[in-house]
Amino acid sequence: MTSNHINSKHLSEIPLPLLPPEKEVVDEMRQHDLLSRTDLARLTGFSRAKITPVVSKLVHTGILTEVGDGLSQGGRRPSMLSFNNGLGYVAGVDIGATSLDIALADFGGQIIERHSEVADVRDGPNLILSRVRKLVTDMLESHDLPHEQLYAIGLGVPGPVEFSTGLLIAPPIMPGWEAFPIQNYLREVFPIARVVVDNDVNVMALGELSKGIGKDVENFLFIKIGTGIGCGIVCNGQIYRGINGCAGDVGHICVDRNGPICHCGNTGCLEAMAAGPAIAARAMEVVRASGSEQLAKRLAARGGTLTAEDVGAAAAAGDRASLEIIQTSGQMIGDTLAGLVNFFNPALILIGGGVSNIGFQLLSSIRQAVLRRSTSLSTRNLRIDYSSLGAEAGVRGAIALALEHVFIVRT
Amino acid sequence: MTSNHINSKHLSEIPLPLLPPEKEVVDEMRQHDLLSRTDLARLTGFSRAKITPVVSKLVHTGILTEVGDGLSQGGRRPSMLSFNNGLGYVAGVDIGATSLDIALADFGGQIIERHSEVADVRDGPNLILSRVRKLVTDMLESHDLPHEQLYAIGLGVPGPVEFSTGLLIAPPIMPGWEAFPIQNYLREVFPIARVVVDNDVNVMALGELSKGIGKDVENFLFIKIGTGIGCGIVCNGQIYRGINGCAGDVGHICVDRNGPICHCGNTGCLEAMAAGPAIAARAMEVVRASGSEQLAKRLAARGGTLTAEDVGAAAAAGDRASLEIIQTSGQMIGDTLAGLVNFFNPALILIGGGVSNIGFQLLSSIRQAVLRRSTSLSTRNLRIDYSSLGAEAGVRGAIALALEHVFIVRT
Numbered sequence: 001m002t003s004n005h006i007n008s009k010h011l012s013e014i015p016l017p018l019l020p021p022e023k024e025v026v027d028e029m030r031q032h033d034l035l036s037r038t039d040l041a042r043l044t045g046f047s048r049a050k051i052t053p054v055v056s057k058l059v060h061t062g063i064l065t066e067v068g069d070g071l072s073q074g075g076r077r078p079s080m081l082s083f084n085n086g087l088g089y090v091a092g093v094d095i096g097a098t099s100l101d102i103a104l105a106d107f108g109g110q111i112i113e114r115h116s117e118v119a120d121v122r123d124g125p126n127l128i129l130s131r132v133r134k135l136v137t138d139m140l141e142s143h144d145l146p147h148e149q150l151y152a153i154g155l156g157v158p159g160p161v162e163f164s165t166g167l168l169i170a171p172p173i174m175p176g177w178e179a180f181p182i183q184n185y186l187r188e189v190f191p192i193a194r195v196v197v198d199n200d201v202n203v204m205a206l207g208e209l210s211k212g213i214g215k216d217v218e219n220f221l222f223i224k225i226g227t228g229i230g231c232g233i234v235c236n237g238q239i240y241r242g243i244n245g246c247a248g249d250v251g252h253i254c255v256d257r258n259g260p261i262c263h264c265g266n267t268g269c270l271e272a273m274a275a276g277p278a279i280a281a282r283a284m285e286v287v288r289a290s291g292s293e294q295l296a297k298r299l300a301a302r303g304g305t306l307t308a309e310d311v312g313a314a315a316a317a318g319d320r321a322s323l324e325i326i327q328t329s330g331q332m333i334g335d336t337l338a339g340l341v342n343f344f345n346p347a348l349i350l351i352g353g354g355v356s357n358i359g360f361q362l363l364s365s366i367r368q369a370v371l372r373r374s375t376s377l378s379t380r381n382l383r384i385d386y387s388s389l390g391a392e393a394g395v396r397g398a399i400a401l402a403l404e405h406v407f408i409v410r411t
Numbered sequence: 412m413t414s415n416h417i418n419s420k421h422l423s424e425i426p427l428p429l430l431p432p433e434k435e436v437v438d439e440m441r442q443h444d445l446l447s448r449t450d451l452a453r454l455t456g457f458s459r460a461k462i463t464p465v466v467s468k469l470v471h472t473g474i475l476t477e478v479g480d481g482l483s484q485g486g487r488r489p490s491m492l493s494f495n496n497g498l499g500y501v502a503g504v505d506i507g508a509t510s511l512d513i514a515l516a517d518f519g520g521q522i523i524e525r526h527s528e529v530a531d532v533r534d535g536p537n538l539i540l541s542r543v544r545k546l547v548t549d550m551l552e553s554h555d556l557p558h559e560q561l562y563a564i565g566l567g568v569p570g571p572v573e574f575s576t577g578l579l580i581a582p583p584i585m586p587g588w589e590a591f592p593i594q595n596y597l598r599e600v601f602p603i604a605r606v607v608v609d610n611d612v613n614v615m616a617l618g619e620l621s622k623g624i625g626k627d628v629e630n631f632l633f634i635k636i637g638t639g640i641g642c643g644i645v646c647n648g649q650i651y652r653g654i655n656g657c658a659g660d661v662g663h664i665c666v667d668r669n670g671p672i673c674h675c676g677n678t679g680c681l682e683a684m685a686a687g688p689a690i691a692a693r694a695m696e697v698v699r700a701s702g703s704e705q706l707a708k709r710l711a712a713r714g715g716t717l718t719a720e721d722v723g724a725a726a727a728a729g730d731r732a733s734l735e736i737i738q739t740s741g742q743m744i745g746d747t748l749a750g751l752v753n754f755f756n757p758a759l760i761l762i763g764g765g766v767s768n769i770g771f772q773l774l775s776s777i778r779q780a781v782l783r784r785s786t787s788l789s790t791r792n793l794r795i796d797y798s799s800l801g802a803e804a805g806v807r808g809a810i811a812l813a814l815e816h817v818f819i820v821r822t
Contacts, residue, residue: 019457020432020455020456021431021432021461044431045431045434046432160788219654231754235646235647235651236646236649236651240646240647242756242757242789243758243792244756244789244791246756246786246788246789247754247755247756247789248754248756249756250750250753252785252786254746254749254750254784264786266783266784338665339661339664339665340754342657342663342664343659343661344658345652345653345654345656345657345658345660346653373665373677374663375660375663377571377657377660378657378658380655
C-alpha cells in the first residue's frame with residue numbers, strides 16, 4: 001500500500017526550527033482544517049498585513065496548501081489554507097502496565113495503522129522497546145514509508161518521568177526502566193525521529209486536549225484510576241508539569257493520617273486507600289467477614305484472589321457490599337478532588353484508567369463528594385465525566401505529544 | 412513639584428492596543444532596564460530582521476528610547492534601548508480588612524508617592540472608594556499631573572472577585588461590596604483609567620512576581636494567612652485564576668471532617684482550623700484550662716479577648732502553650748500544602764499576611780509538614796519562605812496589575 005501523500009514535500013526539505021511568527025501560524029493551522037488569512041490574523045493576533053507574507057512563505061515551502069475559496073463575508077470570497085498533513089509521519093506509543101498500544105499517524109494526527117497487544121512492562125525496557133522498534137518498523141514498511149519519514153515518536157509510560165531528559169525516575173512498577181535511555185534506544189533505528197517521553201496520565205490528558213472532550217477547554221484535570229491514581233493537568237491549554245515534571249501526583253495526597261502504609265512510605269495516601277488494590281483488599285475483608293455471597297463465589301472461582309473488576313461485576317449484579325466498596329473509593333477520590341477544585345478551579349475533570357469502569361456509582365460518588373466539599377463558586381461551571389476517548393486516550397495523546405515536538409529544533 | 416518626565420510623550424498620543432509583535436517587544440522592555448535589538452530577538456523569539464522595524468516604530472512613537480551603546484560582544488557596540496517610564500502613571504490600591512494602602516507609580520513601576528492609613532472595609536464601598544478617589548487625586552495634584560495621565564488603577568480587595576467583570580462575589584468580610592461597580596465609580600473621576608480589580612492574594616503574588624523573590628520563578632504559590640487563608644497561584648509566569656476566577660481558595664480545603672463548622676457551611680476547613688481566629692480561640696481554651704499564665708495575663712490586659720498576635724507575643728516570651736498553638740496551625744497549613752505540592756510541584760511557596768509573623772515556629776512547622784508529607788521528587792527543588800515584600804506585597808502587586816493592563820485595549 002502506498003502513501004496518500006506521495007506528491008507532497010517532506011519535512012526534511014524544510015529548514016527547522018520554525019520561528020515566530022511562522023510557528024504561531026503553523027500551530028493554528030494544525031488545530032484547524034481550513035483557515036483564511038483573515039482567520040489566521042484573528043487567531044494569532046498578528047495584523048493581516050503581517051500574516052500575508054508569512055503565509056506566502058509557508059505555502060512556498062510546502063507546509064501550507066491553498067485549497068480554493070471559502071464562504072464570502074460580503075466581499076471577495078477568501079482563499080482558504082490547509083496544513084499539509086503529508087509532510088511526514090509520527091508514531092504514538094502507549095506503554096501500560098500490561099499492554100502495548102502503538103499507532104502510526106500523519107502530521108494531521110490521522111491514524112494510518114494501529115496495533116494493540118498484551119505486554120508486561122516488568123519485562124524491562126530492552127524487551128518492550130525492541131518490540132516497539134519492530135512494530136513501528138513493520139507499520140512503516142507496510143505503507144512503503146522509509147524510516148526517514150518518521151519525524152517523531154511520542155511515548156506514554158506508567159511511571160514518573162523527568163520530562164526534560166525523557167528518563168524514568170524511581171518508577172514503582174517498572175523494574176529495570178530507571179534512567180534507561182529510551183530516546184537513544186529508539187533513535188538507533190529511527191535516526192531522525194525526535195523521541196518524547198511523558199508519564200501516561202499526562203499523555204492521556206493531552207489526548208483529550210487534542211482529540212477529545214478537552215479540545216477547547218483551557219483548564220482541566222484528567223484523573224487516571226488504576227493500580228495507582230494519577231492526574232494530568234491542563235493549564236491554559238497546555239500540559240502543566242511543574243518544576244520537577246511530577247505535577248499531578250495526587251495519588252500520594254493524604255486522605256487519612258491513620259490509614260494504611262503506602263509504598264511511598266507515608267500513611268493514608270489516596271492511592272493506598274482508593275485505587276484498584278485497595279478496592280480488592282476491601283473485597284477480601286468483606287468475604288472474610290462473610291459479608292457477600294457474590295464476592296465469596298467469585299473468590300472461589302478465581303482461586304483465592306479478587307480484583308477491582310470482580311467488585312465492579314458483583315456490584316452490577318446487585319451486590320450491596322460491592323456497591324458500598326465502590327462508593328467508598330469514589331468518595332475518597334471525590335474528597336481529594338474537592339480540595340483540588342478549590343485550588344485549581346478547573347472547567348472539567350475527566351475520569352479514566354482501568355479501574356474507572358467498575359460502575360457508574362464510582363463517578364456519581366466522586367461527583368457528590370466534589371459538590372458537597374468544594375466552594376459553590378468553584379463548581380458553578382464544573383463538569384465531571386468519564387474520559388471521552390476511553391482506552392484510546394493514551395495512544396491519541398502519544399501522537400499529539402509527537403506532533404507537538406515535530407517543529408521544535410531537534411536535540 | 413513637577414514631573415521628572417516633563418519632556419516625554421504620553422500614552423494618549425499613541426494608538427492602542429499594541430498588537431503582536433509590538434506587544435511582545437514592549438512586554439520584554441518593561442521587564443528589563445536596558446536591552447539591545449539582539450537581546451530582544453533572543454527574548455521574544457523573533458528574528459533580528461523582524462525586530463529591527465518593530466523597534467524603529469516603537470522608538471518613533473515614543474514608547475522606547477535609544478540610550479547609547481552597550482557592551483560589545485566582539486563586533487560593533489550595540490545600541491541599547493529602554494522603555495519610556497514617563498509615558499504615564501498608574502495607581503496601586505491595596506484594600507485590606509483594616510487598612511488602605513495607595514501608591515502612585517510611573518510606567519516603570521517606580522513608586523512616586525505612597526500613603527497608608529487605617530480603614531475598615533466594613534464601612535462599605537462608597538466610603539472606602541471615595542477616600543481612594545481623594546487620595547489618588549491629591550497625589551496627582553501634588554506632582555502637577557492631570558487626571559488624564561492616570562492610565563490605570565489596580566486594586567486588591569479582601570474577597571472573591573469575578574476577574575472578568577471586576578465585581579466582588581459574596582465577599583464574607585465585605586458587607587455592601589457585593590457586585591458594587593468599582594470600575595465605574597473610579598472612572599467617574601479618572602475617566603481614561605483602566606480599573607482592574609483582583610483579590611488581595613492574587614495581587615500579593617503578582618507583587619512578588621514583578622518586584623519580589625518570585626521575579627524569575629515560573630511556578631509558585633503565595634499563601635496569605637490572616638483572618639482567612641488564601642493562595643495566589645503563579646503558573647508559567649502568570650497569575651492563574653481558573654474558570655470562575657476563584658482558583659487558590661485553599662482556605663476551604665478540608666483538614667478534619669469532624670472539625671468545627673466554617674462560615675462557608677462545611678466542616679473542618681483549613682481556614683476554620685488554622686487561621687487567626689482559630690489561633691485566638693485555641694488560646695482562649697488554653698486560658699480556660701489554666702494552661703498558660705502568660706496568655707491569662709494578656710487576656711486580662713485586653714479586657715477579655717485574645718488575638719493571634721497575643722499568641723505570637725507570648726510564644727516569643729517563652730510560653731510553651733502558645734508555641735504549641737502556633738505549631739498546630741503550621742502543621743495543618745503544611746499538611747494541606749503538602750497535597751498541593753504533590754499536585755502543583757511549584758518551585759517556591761511564599762508565606763505572607765497579617766498572621767504570618769507570629770513566630771518563626773509557624774514557618775518551620777509548615778516546612779516540616781510539607782517535607783514529611785510530599786513526595787521526595789516534588790520537594791527536591793522546593794523553597795518555602797516568608798514573603799520578600801512583606802506589607803508592601805499588596806501595593807506593589809496592585810501597581811503591577813495596573814501596568815499589565817495599560818497596553819491592553821480599554822473596555
